[in-house]
Amino acid sequence: MxxxxxxxxxxxxxxxxxxxxxxxxxxxxxxxxxxxxxxxxxxxxxxxxxxxxxxxxxxxxxxxxxxxxxxxxxxxxxxxxxxxxxxxxxxxxxxxxxxxxxxxxxxxxxxxxxxxDPSYTLGNLERERQAVLDALVLNHPDLVWLEAGQYITANQLLPRPAVMQRIALIAAPGSDGWRDFRHELAQNPFGYDFVVDEYLTQVQGKGAEKAICDQLERIRTSNIAYDSVVIVRGGGSQLDFGSFDTYLMGQTVAGFSIPILAGIGHERNVSITDLLCHESVKTPTKAAAFLIEHNRQFEESCLLLRDRLVLVAREALQTAREQLDAETERLRFVMHNFFRDCHTDLTEKAVTIRHLDPSNVLRRGYALVLRNGHILTKSTGIQSGETLQIQMNDGSINVISKQSSVLSEH
Missing domain, CATH: 2.40.50.140 (Nucleic acid-binding proteins)
Structure with missing residues (x-):
């Protein structure tokens, strides 16, 4: 050795x-x-x-x-x-x-x-995320599908309420995300009131994925008619963001029965939750701003309809007024012609009546035969020797009737 x-x-x-x-x-x-x-x-x-x-x-x-x-x-x-x-x-x-x-x-x-090399890490993250998306499309085609290169989900197709006022909020208790969201809603410049039920839980780190899904299940079974579910998250690293890139989160969000709004505080990458939820914004503050703006659009549409109604009513009243004025003028014209014609007719009738007045007839040389003050128009019934009166223009005379029809002065 x-x-x-x-x-x-x-x-x-x-x-x-x-x-x-x-x-x-x-x-x-x-x-x-x-x-x-x-x-x-x-x-x-x-x-x-x-x-x-x-x-x-x-x-x-x-x-x-x-x-x-x-x-x-x-x-x-x-x-x-x-x-x-x-x-x-x-x-x-x-x-x-x-x-x-x-x-x-x-x-x-x-x-x-x-x-x-950052591109390797980004590529790995993207490959892992794409594998999750592919599995969701394959296993849940009724919840997630590709259309013209875009992921479409059942949650995205839910009708959005005209006003979003009753909100279920998923956030970490006391977090910056929770605080920013509530502050933005409370300080909205239009004075809108929101009812926010809080479902507080961890939203990042180990176990966050299951905690968020458990809260979504609580919301689903609450039987409360929420207008929207809002998930917010404050600051943190991309690794903390990983709970929003999982298969379970994707499946739960894509098939959820209430529109989900995600404001999970990231600037670079788009998570699976962002891709599959009803609406995605960058931050909790922008999530609150989205709700305020959505309700503002509804109010503006109501105000626009009000202004349009006022304009239409004003135009209708103006048209009715013009039509009434025209009809009034037409009635005035018709009545004028009617009264003029009536006046002409009455004038003609008055002339005729004046011509037929017995006094005027007597002036023209005619005479009236009377018996006991009654005018006789027929000779039949006159008895011989009966006293009659002859009325002329300048006076009357009495006569006695004879059978020969010759009258003699009394």
Whole structure:
């Protein structure tokens, strides 16, 4: 046996590794673990692992594990990654890393992370999300389907109430999202009243997916006629946002019987919940603003109808007034002609009556024969020797009748 000193072995390993990897950065795919980050000092220690992907998430075998670090000169790569992806640099993320391999006789083997490729992480997230969407379309075609490249859901097709006033709110108790939503509703400039029933629960982190779905089930079985369900979430990382990208959330939201409005506080990516809910906005504040604007549109349509009704009524009254004026003028004209004709007719009749007046007839040389004050129009019935009166224009005389019809003065 020819033992060697530990330092000789370490120096040999250092030389071998330096010869194989020195000044030759390599790209590796690994999952983060055991992160110890020191932002104030500008460096970070972590462990990179590879696990067997064939096992379950709870019991996957670790295939490899190496220590790694990010020194001050490359510490900006953490912020660059978070800004590009919206994903917090945290444990259990699979990353594509550019690393240099180094070996120290004192500190052992360690990888120095030089760069993190954000496109790999974004691609992974997108692939995982697309797999969930594909499974939903395949397994629940009555709830989710593709139409002209767009995902259509039963929840999206629900009729939207003309006024959204009775709201079921799912939010974390005391969170910024809860506070922003309630404040925006309460301070709306139109004075609208909203009835908000709170279904408070965690909305991010482990277990959030089931907690949210449980609250949705409570809302469904409450037998309360809600106009909308609003899900809001305040700040947080993209990893915290993961509960809204799951199969269970997608299925529950897509088939929910009340329109769901999502304002879950993200700016970059659109989650599965956003894609499948009735309406999606960026933030809790905008969710409240959406409800206010929706109700404002209804009020404006009512005001528009009121103004239109006033205008139509005014025009109808003006038309009726003009028609009444025309009919009044026509009636006045007809009545004028009628009275004129009546006056003419009466004048003619008056002339005729004047002509037929006995006094006027007597003036023309005619005479009236009277018996006992009654005018006789026939000779029949006159007895011989009967006294009659002859009325003429200038007076009357009495005569005695004879059978020969010759009258003699009395």
């Amino acid at each position: 020819n033992p060697i000193r530990l330092s000789d072995l370490a120096f040999t390993l250092e030389a071998v590794i330096d010869d194989a990897f020195g000044q030759k950065p390599v790209w590796v795919i690994a999952e983060t673990s055991d992160i110890k980050n020191y932002p104030d000092r500008g460096y970070c220690f972590l462990t990179l692992v590879e696990r067997d992907t064939s096992g379950t998430s709870a019991g996957r075998e670790t295939l490899a594990k190496l220590d790694a670090c990010i020194w001050r000169r490359n510490y900006h790569t953490i912020n660059d990654f978070e800004n590009a992806t919206g994903v917090a640099f945290a444990r259990n993320i699979q990353l594509l890393l550019l690393v240099s391999v180094g070996f120290s006789p004192v500190y052992g083997l360690r990888l120095e992370i030089l760069k993190i």
